[in-house]
Amino acid sequence: MTKPIQLKTSFRHYVREFQSHGTPVPSGLQELLVLLTDTCITLSNEVAQGALIGILGSAGTGNVQGEVQQKLDVIANDLLIAGVQSCQSLAGIASEEIEEPLPVGKGLGDYLLLFDPLDGSSNIDVNVSIGTIFSILKKPDPNALLTTADFLQAGRTQVAAGYVVYGPQTTLALSLGAGVDLFALDAVSGEFLLIKQGVRISESTSEFAINMSNMRHWAAPVKRYVDECLAGSGGVRQKDFNMRWIASMVADVHRVLSRGGVFMYPWDQRDPKKPGKLRLMYEANPMGFLVEQAGGEIINGVDAILDLQPQALHERVSVMLGSKDEVNLLRKYHTQS
Numbered sequence: 001m002t003k004p005i006q007l008k009t010s011f012r013h014y015v016r017e018f019q020s021h022g023t024p025v026p027s028g029l030q031e032l033l034v035l036l037t038d039t040c041i042t043l044s045n046e047v048a049q050g051a052l053i054g055i056l057g058s059a060g061t062g063n064v065q066g067e068v069q070q071k072l073d074v075i076a077n078d079l080l081i082a083g084v085q086s087c088q089s090l091a092g093i094a095s096e097e098i099e100e101p102l103p104v105g106k107g108l109g110d111y112l113l114l115f116d117p118l119d120g121s122s123n124i125d126v127n128v129s130i131g132t133i134f135s136i137l138k139k140p141d142p143n144a145l146l147t148t149a150d151f152l153q154a155g156r157t158q159v160a161a162g163y164v165v166y167g168p169q170t171t172l173a174l175s176l177g178a179g180v181d182l183f184a185l186d187a188v189s190g191e192f193l194l195i196k197q198g199v200r201i202s203e204s205t206s207e208f209a210i211n212m213s214n215m216r217h218w219a220a221p222v223k224r225y226v227d228e229c230l231a232g233s234g235g236v237r238q239k240d241f242n243m244r245w246i247a248s249m250v251a252d253v254h255r256v257l258s259r260g261g262v263f264m265y266p267w268d269q270r271d272p273k274k275p276g277k278l279r280l281m282y283e284a285n286p287m288g289f290l291v292e293q294a295g296g297e298i299i300n301g302v303d304a305i306l307d308l309q310p311q312a313l314h315e316r317v318s319v320m321l322g323s324k325d326e327v328n329l330l331r332k333y334h335t336q337s
């Protein structure tokens with residue numbers, strides 16, 4: 001049971017008030033969450049200024065994933081790293097944009113922070129929603145030297161996960177392992193205020209999201225699933241489906257949390273050795289934590305993503321998430337083949 005908290009409570013008060021089964025949020029985690037979300041507010045203000053402060057366009061550099069970095073990928077990464085440095089309880093950071101984990105201070109403390117500083121890079125310059133995705137783990141031994149292996153924990157062990165969407169409104173979704181709560185950035189106070197407690201993803205849906213331009217590369221079960229959606233009321237599904245694809249995972253997942261749906265970025269044959277496009281530690285695990293906490297499911301086709309044992313910090317994974325009934329059907333098609 002989570003304690004009901006009054007709507008429009010500020011995030012600072014929320015983390016102090018939040019209780020699951022009578023257990024409050026540890027003070028070290030409260031400190032980390034406040035520093036992190038304050039930094040996202042700074043980032044939101046910069047995103048809103050865009051070209052006026054010269055932050056659009058390519059940085060002309062590449063990251064560890066071999067992707068071209070946008071200026072905002074670098075700015076967001078630097079801001080987030082700087083923003084949590086004073087956190088006493090944080091031992092280390094892993095980011096999609098940096099090859100090796102960074103210790104914070106001496107690398108000692110209770111928590112590890114992982115993030116995709118800027119999700120939806122291809123949408124920055126066209127003024128479409130982008131965001132930040134984060135995951136918080138417990139450091140296995142708070143007093144031992146920080147290692148990469150400390151971060152390689154299955155998604156189910158996360159103590160918190162969330163995202164911030166920089167869209168028409170700046171919205172924060174957070175789970176502390178007891179449901180999912182939503183906050184909106186209030187321009188007047190400059191703070192995140194609680195707008196919804198206990199978000200639930202509807203079990204059924206008639207909306208799907210996938211990059212259709214990759215259709216010819218998909219595996220047979222994904223092709224079958226999408227073909228059946230496209231066949232509409234005249235096909236085996238006997239209902240019409242709608243498609244939405246924003247190409248920012250944060251915005252697509254926010255839609256799924258808001259009104260149901262299924263989102264897929266599956267493995268495909270473009271690069272058969274690559275398990276998928278999305279990253280397990282910075283995208284799939286934190287989003288999976290939120291989706292499961294809201295009553296949805298997330299799989300790689302066969303297995304629950306949150307049960308996967310990560311092998312490497314930057315590993316990629318095939319992702320299918322959202323409304324239970326649809327994800328179950330996708331699992332059925334994958335296990336039958």
Ligand code: AHG
Pocket residue numbers: 096116118119120121122211247248249250265277
């Ligand atoms: P990032 O900007 O962090 O690299 O992530 C982009 C991801 C994700 O947000 C989105 O779902 C997907 O890439 C979009 O891929 P397409 O270019 O295939 O649309």
Ligand code: MN
Pocket residue numbers: 116118119120249283
């Ligand atoms: Mn991303």
Ligand code: MN
Pocket residue numbers: 073096116117118119120121
């Ligand atoms: Mn990114």
